Amino acid sequence: MIDEVDLDLPVRAALPELGAALDERGAAVLVASPGTGKTTLVPLALAGAVGGQVVVAEPRRVAVRAAAQRMAWLLGEPVGGRVGYAIRGERRTGPETRVEVVTTGLLVARLQRDPELAGVDAVVLDECHERHLDTDLALAFAVDARGALRPDLRLLATSATAAADDLAAALEGPVVTAPDPMHPVDVVWNPPARPVPPPRGMRVEPAFLDHVAATVRRALAEAPGDVLVFLPGRREIDDVARRLGRVDAEVLTLHGGQDAAQQDAVLGGTGEGGRVVLATSIAETSLTVPGMRVVVDAGLSRRPWTDHARGLDALVTVLASQAAATQRAGRAGREAPGAVFRCWSEAEHAHRDRHDAPEVAQADLAGFALQLARWGTPDGAGLALLDPPPPTAFEAAREVLRGLGLSGDGGDITERGRAVATAGVHPRLGRALIDGAQAVGADTATEVVALLAADVPGDTDDLDERLRTARDDPRWRAEVRRLRQVDGLPRRGSGARGAAAVVALAYPDRLARARADDARGYLTTGGTGVELTAGSRLRGCPWLAVADAVRGPGDRVARVRLAVPVDEDLAREAAAGWWHDDAVVAWEDGDVVAERRERLGAIVLARRPLTDPDPAAVAAAVRDGLAAEGLDLLRWDDAATALRARLAFLHAALGEPWPAVDDESLLARLDEWLDLTRVRRRADLARVKVAPALRHLVPWSQVGRLDELAPERVTTPSGRSVRVDYTDPAAPVVALTVQQAFGWERAPVLAGVPVVVHLLSPAGRPTAVTADLASFWDSGYPQVRAELRGRYPKHAWPEDPRTPGQAR
Numbered sequence: 001m002i003d004e005v006d007l008d009l010p011v012r013a014a015l016p017e018l019g020a021a022l023d024e025r026g027a028a029v030l031v032a033s034p035g036t037g038k039t040t041l042v043p044l045a046l047a048g049a050v051g052g053q054v055v056v057a058e059p060r061r062v063a064v065r066a067a068a069q070r071m072a073w074l075l076g077e078p079v080g081g082r083v084g085y086a087i088r089g090e091r092r093t094g095p096e097t098r099v100e101v102v103t104t105g106l107l108v109a110r111l112q113r114d115p116e117l118a119g120v121d122a123v124v125l126d127e128c129h130e131r132h133l134d135t136d137l138a139l140a141f142a143v144d145a146r147g148a149l150r151p152d153l154r155l156l157a158t159s160a161t162a163a164a165d166d167l168a169a170a171l172e173g174p175v176v177t178a179p180d181p182m183h184p185v186d187v188v189w190n191p192p193a194r195p196v197p198p199p200r201g202m203r204v205e206p207a208f209l210d211h212v213a214a215t216v217r218r219a220l221a222e223a224p225g226d227v228l229v230f231l232p233g234r235r236e237i238d239d240v241a242r243r244l245g246r247v248d249a250e251v252l253t254l255h256g257g258q259d260a261a262q263q264d265a266v267l268g269g270t271g272e273g274g275r276v277v278l279a280t281s282i283a284e285t286s287l288t289v290p291g292m293r294v295v296v297d298a299g300l301s302r303r304p305w306t307d308h309a310r311g312l313d314a315l316v317t318v319l320a321s322q323a324a325a326t327q328r329a330g331r332a333g334r335e336a337p338g339a340v341f342r343c344w345s346e347a348e349h350a351h352r353d354r355h356d357a358p359e360v361a362q363a364d365l366a367g368f369a370l371q372l373a374r375w376g377t378p379d380g381a382g383l384a385l386l387d388p389p390p391p392t393a394f395e396a397a398r399e400v401l402r403g404l405g406l407s408g409d410g411g412d413i414t415e416r417g418r419a420v421a422t423a424g425v426h427p428r429l430g431r432a433l434i435d436g437a438q439a440v441g442a443d444t445a446t447e448v449v450a451l452l453a454a455d456v457p458g459d460t461d462d463l464d465e466r467l468r469t470a471r472d473d474p475r476w477r478a479e480v481r482r483l484r485q486v487d488g489l490p491r492r493g494s495g496a497r498g499a500a501a502v503v504a505l506a507y508p509d510r511l512a513r514a515r516a517d518d519a520r521g522y523l524t525t526g527g528t529g530v531e532l533t534a535g536s537r538l539r540g541c542p543w544l545a546v547a548d549a550v551r552g553p554g555d556r557v558a559r560v561r562l563a564v565p566v567d568e569d570l571a572r573e574a575a576a577g578w579w580h581d582d583a584v585v586a587w588e589d590g591d592v593v594a595e596r597r598e599r600l601g602a603i604v605l606a607r608r609p610l611t612d613p614d615p616a617a618v619a620a621a622v623r624d625g626l627a628a629e630g631l632d633l634l635r636w637d638d639a640a641t642a643l644r645a646r647l648a649f650l651h652a653a654l655g656e657p658w659p660a661v662d663d664e665s666l667l668a669r670l671d672e673w674l675d676l677t678r679v680r681r682r683a684d685l686a687r688v689k690v691a692p693a694l695r696h697l698v699p700w701s702q703v704g705r706l707d708e709l710a711p712e713r714v715t716t717p718s719g720r721s722v723r724v725d726y727t728d729p730a731a732p733v734v735a736l737t738v739q740q741a742f743g744w745e746r747a748p749v750l751a752g753v754p755v756v757v758h759l760l761s762p763a764g765r766p767t768a769v770t771a772d773l774a775s776f777w778d779s780g781y782p783q784v785r786a787e788l789r790g791r792y793p794k795h796a797w798p799e800d801p802r803t804p805g806q807a808r
Helices: 010-025 041-049 061-075 104-113 133-148 165-171 206-222 234-243 260-267 322-330 346-350 366-375 391-403 415-421 427-440 442-453 463-470 474-483 498-506 568-574 615-629 638-654 663-668 690-697 700-709 773-788
Strands: 027-031 053-058 083-087 090-092 099-103 120-125 154-159 175-177 185-189 226-230 250-254 275-279 292-297 300-307 312-319 338-342 511-514 521-524 529-531 543-550 558-565 579-588 591-600 603-609 713-715 721-725 733-737 756-760 766-770
Touching (some): 010 027, 027 165, 041 053, 041 061, 041 120, 053 061, 053 104, 099 104, 104 120, 104 133, 104 366, 154 165, 165 175, 185 322, 206 226, 206 234, 206 292, 292 322, 312 543, 322 338, 366 391, 366 427, 391 427, 427 442, 442 474, 463 558, 498 543, 498 558, 498 568, 511 568, 521 543, 579 615, 591 615, 638 700, 756 773, 766 773
Parallel strands (some): 027 154, 027 175, 053 099, 053 120, 083 099, 226 292, 292 338, 529 558
Antiparallel strands (some): 083 090, 300 312, 521 529, 713 721, 721 733, 756 766
């Protein structure tokens, strides 16, 4: 078939080496830059070399259609002849089809149905560097199938980046690199004149979009040719398009949510100038937009992000990596010299991530885990996965599957799981589709699931209202038609709870009850706090089934974006697996709580006091309270504080067996010194006698030495008793007048540590501080005597203070 194409693209030069590698090894990796022909010429070359079908898998639907149309055009025939395609809900193939382009998700589904891929002689996994979940699964399953069932199956992975070693290792094939005659691209660094806050969650600052629009105008003025503008999503595309309303150029948009005619209008352009194409990252490597000479890069990307602890997932806006920026810039140099205007500084560029993280590191892994379970490898063992899933995220995903009844305790797929896995939607929505059709009928179930799966936009958080407006959305209608064809879908259901039942089945962990003290706030069964917006029509509903909520970085609670009212009976029914009736003895809100609770997950439905709680459980709760709030829950009177200081001194001076008495050590040995058997609540802790309790930490053999080694008071030569201050465990202190120290040749020594003596005037004012009293008598005292004896003539000031009995 390649012989029929009169098009000399750079990848042609690599076809002989690529063919030889596939003939010899059966698998290979092709590294070729965007626009060099790898997506269109390579499949046609393979089709001429094998007898069966060539399946080409693309990560995006728009790329599937574009690749098939381009190959069919090169052969001079319509799509559906020798070249066809299939995407979710749409297929154009025929009996003569030799090259079929599909999404990676459809390839995964085909491998699950038929691991031998009967009739297929070659599989091309395109754009593997993008590292989507379905791409990783398709690669792993295809390698596994080839090793076990189809050693004759040819596997080719293509990448737009040179970092192909992991792919080559997974395929056990060589790397073939196509020449890259890219034209030079001038880089123009164009940061905003004033600092703009970085993106937060989905939000991009309007001031930054103003700057992007201004950069587009600059590019149109300074560089000839069509302009390709990279933006993170549809909202930003629409916002920048409005800002370019009066620009002297045709402004077009390109993103995955458009219909085929809109996409074709962009991809079928002539490239004669006068166009501005605002695109998402689908134009980064998956598609070639003809005629582009100039790129304006906003430097942002949209990535999936999952809060696994709360079961919430969302798209977030992040700074594009250096690798992504390089790919985008290359779009300006495919056909002629070009220019890229980057909306950030060169210094900032140096601090960006070098590469994008694979989707498996960030995304919701429930669908990924379900496909592994369906393949028969619930933990992925033995598969050629390029990166193992993060353990915490993977276990959270497997817990979701178990909670939905899609897998067993060991991870093996259930019959319900098999049915859900074929629905082509997230496992939560698949469960809601299958079980919801049984409960409320297929029509309602498919309509609600289609609304959630197709991400139909709207200005309300009321799902019932959004569902009414969705009927005008062609994507929603197409998804409804597709879902109604799912195998095994019950046609009729019982009950009349409508959308609420379907959402509750999909998200039983997001059933939420209103908080008594917050008009907008709710608590979900999964333990996540959510709140409605100030103007929500759902305010006042006692229960909600939350279909969509987002919690941005730093947010206290998640914000509800889509929900439907439910009643408590439905909540109990849908979240039956979350129902518990158990005894709770715990430290909560600053005290011990002992009660029996009926709860739905984190939502407490009823409380009944426990009249005779287990003493061991109460003690454990008190320990938790002390660990959480600290030892200040106890009453530290003067005796307890003084004893603790003395023990701290002895531990510092002598070490073991004298105990450490810092907070951490006391909490670690709590059971050795504090009797909690009579403590029932916070108030009881304040009545504990702490000083006698602390003495339990002193070994019996050392009890008698406590007063010897760290006495509370010492006696001066004049017979006066002076208190010892152990506040500083490194050096005990005594404070006394100079006259009271007469007769001491040197300072007392306690546990081998000289006492620090604070010498005071007869009026109690500080005069000197010393731990070397003998030296002070020789060098310091004469000066003190000279200064003070005239001021205090009634007090003794002997020349030799070492002589006892001179104080008066």
